[in-house]
Amino acid sequence: MRIGVLEDATGVSRRLLRYYEEQGLLRPARLANGYRDYSEADVATVRRIRRLLAAGLPTAVINRILDCFHDGDGGTDTGNDDGDGLMTSSGCAGLTTRLRRERARIAEEIERLQASDQALESLLAMPARISRAPG
């Protein structure tokens, strides 16, 4: 399918679709006229990319993770669900472990930010008598 069809199927703009390709996330074939030729699998891939991006992962990381999704769509396409799950297959060992570590890292970061937030809150609760130096 051409880019316009994929756009309608995924809701992702052509601009973004081309950008994903530029980032190595998509590798559509080319028609004789130079038009990109996407496969049905690319529809699912784009959805996965959106999810991974929403998770805050950089395209470089998504690139690797994408290979860990070995289409497990055994269902009829009646459902519009993304139908994606992490498939532990070819050389994807340790992926979930790394992802869990990332979550732990984020959790720690949140704690630090909360500490800063509380410190700032108490600071603002103090009587505001810090005046400007007489000029």
Add this chain to the structure above:
DNA sequence: CTTCTGACA
């Protein structure tokens, strides 16, 4: 009309 690449806001 649809897509392509490159570039600018």
Add this chain to the structure above:
DNA sequence: TGTCAGCA
């Protein structure tokens, strides 16, 4: 990301 240009 949107959008415009200039082609094919």
